[in-house]
Amino acid sequence: xxxxxxxxxxxxxxxxxxxxxxxxxxxxxxxxxxxxxxxxxxxxxxxxxxxxxxxxxxxxxxxxxxxxxxxxxxxxxxxxxxxxxxxxxxxxxxxxxxxxxxxxxxxxxxxxxxxxxxxxxxxxxxxxxxxxxxxxxxxxxxxxxxxxxxxxxxxxxxxxxxxxxxxxxxxxxxxxxxxxxxxxxxxxxxxxxxxxxxxxxxxxxxxxxxxxxxxxxxxxxxxxxxxxxxxxxxxxxxxxxxxxxxxxxxxxxxxxxxxxxxxxxxxxxxxxxxxxxxxxxxxxxxxxxxxxxxxxxxxxxxxxxxxxxxxxxxxxxxxxxxxxxxxxxxxxxxxxxxxxxxxxxxxxxxxxxxxxxxxxxxxxxxxxxxxxxxxxxxxxx
Numbered sequence: 001x002x003x004x005x006x007x008x009x010x011x012x013x014x015x016x017x018x019x020x021x022x023x024x025x026x027x028x029x030x031x032x033x034x035x036x037x038x039x040x041x042x043x044x045x046x047x048x049x050x051x052x053x054x055x056x057x058x059x060x061x062x063x064x065x066x067x068x069x070x071x072x073x074x075x076x077x078x079x080x081x082x083x084x085x086x087x088x089x090x091x092x093x094x095x096x097x098x099x100x101x102x103x104x105x106x107x108x109x110x111x112x113x114x115x116x117x118x119x120x121x122x123x124x125x126x127x128x129x130x131x132x133x134x135x136x137x138x139x140x141x142x143x144x145x146x147x148x149x150x151x152x153x154x155x156x157x158x159x160x161x162x163x164x165x166x167x168x169x170x171x172x173x174x175x176x177x178x179x180x181x182x183x184x185x186x187x188x189x190x191x192x193x194x195x196x197x198x199x200x201x202x203x204x205x206x207x208x209x210x211x212x213x214x215x216x217x218x219x220x221x222x223x224x225x226x227x228x229x230x231x232x233x234x235x236x237x238x239x240x241x242x243x244x245x246x247x248x249x250x251x252x253x254x255x256x257x258x259x260x261x262x263x264x265x266x267x268x269x270x271x272x273x274x275x276x277x278x279x280x281x282x283x284x285x286x287x288x289x290x291x292x293x294x295x296x297x298x299x300x301x302x303x304x305x306x307x308x309x310x311x312x313x314x315x316x317x318x319x320x321x322x323x324x325x326x327x328x329x330x331x332x333x334x335x336x337x338x339x340x341x342x343x344x345x346x347x348x349x350x351x352x353x354x355x356x357x358x359x360x361x362x363x364x365x366x367x368x369x370x371x372x373x374x375x376x377x378x379x380x381x
Contacts, residue, residue, distance in 0.1 A: 028169040029060040029129075032162045036131060037062045039158065040151050043135035044111060047121070047162075049128065050086055054078050064111065071109035080104040085118050085130040091152055092118040095145040097134065115140070117147040119155050123163045131159055202230040255289040255323075256281055256316060259296055263314055270304050272312055272329075279317035288378045291354045292316070292325050295362065298347040299327035299374045307331025307372060321380030322360075328373045333366045351376070 029047055037045035044063040051057040059075045076082065080102045081092055094100055097116040106113075118132035133155070136146025209223035253261075256278045263276035284292070296314060303312045309331030316325050336348070348364060351374070355362040360378035 025166065025169040026058070026060075028162075028165050029058060030062075032131065032158070032165070033060050033062040036133060036155060036158055040117070040133055040147070040155060041137045042117075042133035042147075043137060044113065045131075045133045047129055047131045048076070048082060050078055050130075068109065068111070072107050073109070076106075081116070081118060081132075082130055085120050085132070086127050089120045089122060089127050091120075091156070092116065092132075093145055093147055093152055115145045115147055117145075117151060117155060119152070119159045121159045121163050121166065123167050128163055128166055131155065131162065202227055205230060254283060255292060259293060259314065259316060262293075262297065263300070266300060266304060272304055272309050274300070274304070274312045274314070276314045277316070279315070281316055281318050281323055282321075282380070284323060284378065284380060285358075288322070288358045288360070288380075291358045291360065292323060292376060292378060295351045295354050295374075295376050296325055296327060298351050302347060303327065303329035303331060303372065307333070309371070319377055322378045323380075325376040325378075326373060328371065330371045333368050333370045333372055335368060336364050336366055 033045045033047045046061045048056040049058040056075050094116040097113050113134040116134050120127050121129045138146050140146040205226045209220045212220035260276045267274040307329050309329035312329040352362045363375045366372035
């Protein structure tokens with residue numbers, strides 16, 4: 001919630017920086033609305049993102065309490081002034097919204113809106129949303145709008161930057177969805193391979209038991225016990241495919257739980273023993289947690305696919321206000337300098353980019369026959 005007006009270049013700069021700081025669409029929308037209300041000293045502000053069915057996919061308000069918002073009821077439809085802004089994509093500045101012929105009323109719990117300033121948020125020809133303010137906090141003569149031409153121009157600047165911030169947030173979310181989809185596909189292949197191997201072993205064991213039934217019943221009985229065990233393991237793998245191949249629940253479950261689940265899946269899917277240990281880690285900013293998770297996944301992929309390791313250990317611990325990730329394997333190892341000279345990076349470039357992108361560092365310790373340790377350190381918020 002905003003707390004009083006701000007003015008001048010510093011206030012505008014602070015609002016634009018606040019918008020560019022967020023990557024989640026919902027956070028960007030809330031920041032745009034709060035910044036607009038504060039900059040233009042309005043009682044109320046709102047931003048609606050239209051859907052394709054005459055309503056709003058998202059509708060964010062500032063200046064209305066949670067209890068008031070619940071009492072107002074369902075999200076508004078695209079009608080009246082809101083529809084005009086979305087359809088005609090031009091500013092609307094009114095002395096009294098209620099006297100406009102397009103006004104169609106509002107729910108009983110809705111606050112009374114009088115003077116009104118609205119503006120579309122556009123990306124080229126596409127209207128991304130409608131941003132509007134109501135009830136300017138200033139004295140004004142009867143019949144005139146408290147919002148001025150200067151206010152309209154300032155809101156126009158804010159709307160242009162809001163379009164950039166909103167477009168970037170949408171691209172980020174789509175990129176993240178693609179990354180999650182790719183990761184789910186890779187895990188699906190790994191689990192499929194593991195289940196296929198167990199089913200193949202089960203088939204061979206069952207065939208052996210069938211041949212032994214008449215001439216060696218005791219041994220056949222032992223083989224059938226093995227069939228039972230293999231069938232149970234295959235069932236576990238199939239359950240894992242159903243339960244674990246959901247989108248990574250980083251936002252809901254946090255980094256430690258998400259990484260632990262990922263390690264458990266890989267431990268079941270591979271012959272190598274994969275373990276996870278977490279030490280007193282505090283929650284990190286979303287960008288840091290995302291980077292740590294992706295580096296861990298890349299390092300694990302390398303260890304399990306290229307190193308022929310028998311053991312892979314993942315450790316995540318608190319390091320000051322931040323965190324340290326360590327992925328260690330006892331595999332074949334490699335000479336990092338030789339890999340670089342050969343143009344084969346084993347994902348090291350992308351891992352370093354992820355680390356540096358959140359202000360962290362990444363180090364690689366490895367030598368032929370000595371295994372590999374990848375260490376990533378990231379600062380806290």
